Amino acid sequence: MKTTLVLSTALAGMAFAATAQEVNVVSWGGAYEVSQVEAYNKPFTAETGITVNMIAADNPSTPLKAQIEANNVTGDVFDVEVSDAIRLCDEGALVEIDPAMLPAAPDGTPAVEDFIDGALQDCAVANIFWGTVIAFDTTKFSGDKPASAADFFDTEKFPGKRGLPKSPKRTMYLALIADGVPAGEVYDVLATPEGVDRAFAKLDTIKNDVIWWEAGAQPVQLLADGEVVMATGYNGRFFDAMVGEGKPFEIIWDGQYMDMDMFVIPKGAPNPEAAMEYLKFATDTQRLADQAKYIAYGPSRKSSAALVGMYQDGKTEMAPHMPTNPQYLETAVMDDPEFWADHDAEMTERFNSWLASS
The missing domain is CATH 3.40.190.10 (Periplasmic binding protein-like II)
Known part of the structure; x- marks a missing residue:
């Protein structure tokens, strides 16, 4: 029975990878984008085979709103501020996210208890404090x-x-x-x-x-x-x-x-399954801690704090630079x-x- 379950899960994963080979992530560009590419995107692609296309915007909520209004959504995951996430969720434009779907902390603490207060919204999951x-x-x-x-x-x-x-x-x-x-x-x-x-x-x-x-x-x-x-x-x-x-x-x-910055998935996203897989991967304990190697933003999970160490130069302690x-x-x-x-x-x-x- 266990062998059948493992085989079924593996086949389902193969089918998913075969049908969704990319995910479009709209973020803020610059050094912040670099931190996401290094901490999230590269390991995500290595693990799933799904290509991550990064699209930079001065404020990702602007193209998100425009795409929703035009009924032509081309982005899968958008990195937005909390107020935009709340407003767009209230308007019914975003996919609701069940926190039970999110990975637990390494010690088994459920995600709903591991994220800092306010970091989980009905349609959004925070990645950083800044x-x-x-x-x-x-x-x-x-x-x-x-x-x-x-x-x-x-x-x-x-x-x-x-x-x-x-x-x-x-x-x-x-x-x-x-x-x-x-x-x-x-x-x-x-x-x-x-x-x-x-x-x-x-x-x-x-x-x-x-x-x-x-x-x-x-x-x-x-x-x-x-x-x-x-x-x-x-x-x-x-x-x-x-x-x-x-x-x-x-x-x-x-x-x-x-x-905080939060990941949201708009309704009508072209690659919704890949988008959800990316969101879950990018907001696990290790990935949020890894991002702090590249930029001085605080992870949104409590369990990530102990894993934050040095900057990528190997000599700068990140803790004194965290907001x-x-x-x-x-x-x-x-x-x-x-x-x-x-x-x-x-x-x-x-x-x-x-x-x-x-």
């Missing part, structure tokens, strides 16, 4: 160096251009932190008209000194080219520039914005996906009007 942080070029400051969110807004003490993302979600929290709002109260304040006005008033103080960016690679390039002296951006991108490329940058962890480092979490603002799922449209409209005003 932070939007401030970084500065150390060669631009001969005396005191900036050390806080407030310093980012202090152009008198620390003159020079700033790099900020063209996004209310990635700017308004920082303005409130710099204005003295405790990290744990940011969303309480932002939920009021007075709080929104307060954030824009703080942004007004540096508006003329800002160069706006829209893709994750841009703040690193702005710093490297000397167009700005400070910029906010994704901690893994700055880490790659600092440790991987030797750039003279330093990260300010005060007021970092903590978020989930306990000392960095003390002043971190945790993303509120429900808030943004409900308020993103109105905040974006107000933000764009503010940008257009003189």
Whole structure:
């Protein structure tokens, strides 16, 4: 009986491999994509024979929404932010994911207990925790160096251009932190008209000194080219520039914005079975720990933490560079996906009007 079962399982696997030879994964490009290729894609292809086609986007939710609206879905797995995953799931555009399908931790702990709180949604599974942080070029400051969110807004003490993302979600929290709002109260304040006005008033103080960016690679390039002296951006991108490329940058962890990236599968994906196999493989304990060899993002599974060691250079300990480092979490603002799922449209409209005003 056992032999028959093993043979049946093997034949089913062969049939699956024969019918699904590729999976299209839409992600964010750059150093982050490299980490996924090395930690997820290469071993997945080696184990299954399925080719992974990586497609880069400034924000994968943009082509995902466009493909859904056009009723022409060409991607199988999309790497998106939590608020987009929740909203699209609520709209019925994504495949629901049963956590019981996901691999258990090495000690047998079920996936539903092993993933960090919030990392499992009805239609999404998180792969990384990451932070939007401030970084500065150390060669631009001969005396005191900036050390806080407030310093980012202090152009008198620390003159020079700033790099900020063209996004209310990635700017308004920082303005409130710099204005003295405790990290744990940011969303309480932002939920009021007075709080929104307060954030824009703080942004007004540096508006003329800002160069706006829209893709994750841009703040690193702005710093490297000397167009700005400070910029906010994704901690893994700055880490790659600092440790991987030797750039003279330093990260300010005060007021970092903590978020997750999640894998989702849209309804109508061309290779749905391969997509689910990829999602399960890429979010197991070992694969999430392996990704940290290539970029400084925290794995979404508890069991992966103990397996995180050195950077690929073999000499840089990754723990001090992780956004989930306990000392960095003390002043971190945790993303509120429900808030943004409900308020993103109105905040974006107000933000764009503010940008257009003189």
